Every structure is written in C-alpha cells, then in structure tokens.
Amino acid sequence: xxxxxxxxxxxxxxxxxxxxxxxxxxxxxxxxxxxxxxxxxxxxxxxxxxxxxxxxxxxxxxxxxxxxxx
Numbered sequence: 013x014x015x016x017x018x019x020x021x022x023x024x025x026x027x028x029x030x031x032x033x034x035x036x037x038x039x040x041x042x043x044x045x046x047x048x049x050x051x052x053x054x055x056x057x058x059x060x061x062x063x064x065x066x067x068x069x070x071x072x073x074x075x076x077x078x079x080x081x082x
Contacts, residue, residue: 020058024069
C-alpha cells in the first residue's frame with residue numbers, strides 16, 4: 013500500500029467522524045456543505061479527483077470500522 017493511500021485513508025477516517033458529528037449537530041444539509049468544503053481544501057493536498065477517492069475511503073470506513081448506523 014502506498015503512502016498516498018495510507019494518508020488518504022487516515023484523512024477519510026477524520027472526515028467521516030466529522031461528517032457524522034456535523035450531521036447530528038446541524039443536520040444532513042449543513043453536514044454535506046461542510047464535507048464538500050473540506051474535500052475542496054484537501055484537493056490541493058492530494059491532487060485532482062481526490063474527492064472521489066476520499067469519499068470511497070469514507071464509505072469503506074463507515075461500513076467496516078464505525079459502530080454507528082449509517
């Protein structure tokens with residue numbers, strides 16, 4: 013596994029936790045806006061189409077590692 017993949021998966025773990033916290037606090041619409049802004053910022057770090065990769069990793073984390081109902 014490459015360093016980029018490991019870093020992006022770690023970022024996805026933080027994003028998914030932040031997303032669910034924002035969803036519970038502010039609602040799904042505001043959480044989605046928050047996530048989109050975060051992914052836009054991270055595109056500068058991880059390159060083009062990183063938002064798709066991060067969203068995929070977020071799904072994997074949410075389905076396999078979290079104990080909350082998605």
